[in-house]
Amino acid sequence: MRLRSLLFALILVASGYLVGRALTGPIASAGAGAGDRPARPDAGASARSAAVPAPAALPVALQNQGVPDDLTSEEKRNIDIFRRAASSVVHIANIATRRDFFSFDVMQIQQGTGSGFVWDRDGHIVTNFHVIEGGDTFQVRLDDQSEFRAKVVGATPDKDLAVLKIQAPSGKLIPLPRGTSRGLLVGQSVLALGNPFGLDNSLTVGIVSALGRDLSSPSGRMIHDVIQTDAAINPGNSGGPLLDSRGRLIGVNAAIYSPSGGSAGIGFAIPVDEVNALVPQLITRGKIVRVGIGIVPLPEQTASQLGVAGVVIRGVNRGSPAARAGLIGLRTDDDGEMYLGDMIVAVEGKPVQTLDDLQTVFQQAGNGATVTLTVERDRKRRDVKVSLVELE
16 A cells, blocks of 8 residues: 555656646756846846747737827827837847767757847847857847847947847848937936847836946946936846837947846946947947057056056057157166156046046047047146057
């Protein structure tokens, strides 16, 4: 009798295991949403979500559904913007190739999913770098549910942006109208589109809740002047567009600030003015053109220990704009005693305290521009004009 009861219990346990496997599927194929990374310094937060069923296309009947007259003007505006913009937003699957440790079989494992949007009719898709990070192949699904294999044409971890390209008929590719992030005001209405938790055709509405924020990029460098919004941004929204009240692109959704990885009312978007400057470079060159004046800076930690605030020049490259402007690095006397040379404390009158500050100003000015540096040496300050050049 006891043996029969034991066998019956084992059968129940095995059945429960099989049912559980049927419901959850293999671990390797579970589509954990890569989605929006938690905004640093909340580096320990996880933005992964549970696997969800493959989303269904927005029904044609809903797309063509009339708008009731008794809706508010704001509701009608939101509906109109969504219907016009949804066809420009894409779903991106990040797939990595891995070899099984025991069988040596090559498997494709979905790293996660994210959002993106059509940049032009040539098939360029803009998204975040962290959406494609770690992937080998990428699948892009358009609003009409057609899917295309995508290749990376350019990426910049420093700015958390990437550009993919798909071979799709131009008639399927509807670029978003681009606005400007210059002149945005706190309190303006914004709309965020994307695929939170893998569910496409999703819209959230909010306002610009703050401007001029700094956000840590995947490389650790700071992205400046980021837009903060209270429009709900969840895992999977990364790379999707942030639109203004006229349906124009004003930012690329990039991160959320949340210990749990879920929406907590604070999301961040890379401003479109920066996107407009960087994406063409990623398309044509595959990377961002770095500009500078040809100096070797002293490490910030060392400068901090010396109690100085600014970019201390450690050395100057021969024949560089810095050398032609008469800038010098660290000096030693006959006894081997070392002294500071020049230290850059401002550019165009704007104070700089770190190398990141200096590089940001240089990138904004662009290759070939002439800038005025405020330089300090032996406690005396002077202004020096220097031309920016492309760095290797």
